[in-house]
Amino acid sequence: METKTQENSLPSGTSAATDRRRWIALAVLLTASFMDLVDATIVNIAIPSIQRGIGASFSAVQWITAGYALAFAVGLITGGRLGDIFGRKRIFLLGIGGFTLASLLCGIAADPGMLVASRVLQGTMAALMVPQVLSIIHVTFPAHERGKVFGMFGAVVGLGAVSGPLLGALLTQWNLLGLEWRPIFLINLPVGITGLVLGRRYITESTAPNALRLDLGGVVLATAGLLMLLYPITMGHENDWPVLGFVSMVASVPMLAVFVAYERHKKRKDGAPLVELSLFKVKSFAAGIGVQVAFSTTLGIFFLVWTLYMQIGLGWSPLHAGLTGLPFTVACSAAAGVSVQLFTPRFGSRRVLQTGAVLLALGALLYLWEADRYGTAIASWQMALPLIAMGGGMGLVFAPLTDAVLSGVPQQHAGSASGLINTTNQLGMALGLGVTSVVFFGAMDESLAPRAGGPEFVGAFSNAMGWVVAVLGAVFLLMFALPKQVRPHDDLTADGGEHPGAKPEPELAGA
Structure with missing residues (x-):
């Protein structure tokens, strides 16, 4: 019989602290997050194949990538609130089922119009699915386990964010069954169906304790x-x-x-x-949202220009470019996995986050120096050190930041809060893409043919990396507004205060 959580404490007997099935539920949630993150980046590297396959114009190509991001961003807050009202498990299953169906439609698209429409549907379904992940984690796991869980979440986020291009390169280059680019979407089918079956069985339903209306x-x-x-x-x-x-x-x-x-x-x-504005009275949430926007802006700048720099500026194949990013992927996943469990309890969340920002900036500066020194003759092995530094820094930021933002959020507003986190992340990425148009494309003569434009692409990459370092400096300063250490507040009321009778916790010195 399905259990349903509606209160700030999980019911005895079916408590998440003693129910081992919650770890299977966590695996389903993390897989869904990975699938979404991969799908957001896997398309870019297959764009030339898509153009050839269905005759997509440049405008259609823009919409294939932007349609997903726009539908995702504008629907996230609503998706989070729908989970609070109608049940987070129910909306998650609806989202993952719709995402899987949209992936099938993308994979069999016969023309650019169908592919664009399917991508918009895919983004809409992701907006239903993704906010429930953090919400369900927040209400399923007790405070003392969330550090470990968010460390795992951060590792998956880091791995998903950077493995999309490599996976896309492999699937496109292998040309499975002569399908060319289509497997980048069809690969979601077995994953989505498995998640749907296991999620229905192992995820516990939860809603906000008060009867809300959309x-x-x-x-x-x-x-x-x-x-x-x-x-x-x-x-x-x-x-x-x-x-x-x-x-x-x-x-x-x-x-x-x-x-x-x-x-x-x-x-x-x-x-x-729709949005619980009292969340912004919680210091960790308000400050964390600001850091999230600025940090995501740097990612929006870096990932796009990095791909263009390697494939067009240096003339590398998609597979060559994807393999070059492996040091980044490994370092990011490793750092995210240990940041919350080992570093945050010992050094404090703010110090770990700021260390990550500094490490990212140092890696970007080293990358910038190498790009200027070696030009188009740079080799993959020469990029390894700066990529390890940047990946490690990114991992140190991802997991502790999520934990810090949600640490003081009342469980009845977990859906709204996670929707806001994901929305601000997408907003920051969109801002980064907008800045890229100026700091990358605006720094070179786009009329040059790609083969003749290698040095210009290298120069534009260096200019963009300079902006990445500048924004990371702003991220470092914004992190001073975060509490020094995360304090879990399971007894918070909707306005950020404590319930009567809740056991008080001592304030951390200097927090």
């Missing part, structure tokens, strides 16, 4: 505001940065301000807003 007005305002901001950023370069795009970005600010005012009104009226 805030449709908030959905409309939030979606409009995010689209007005993200669409011009995502498509600006292709459209030569039209004036209307800048007008839309500026207008998104008052639109989002209206959204905030409406959410406050909604909270007073019936207590069921």
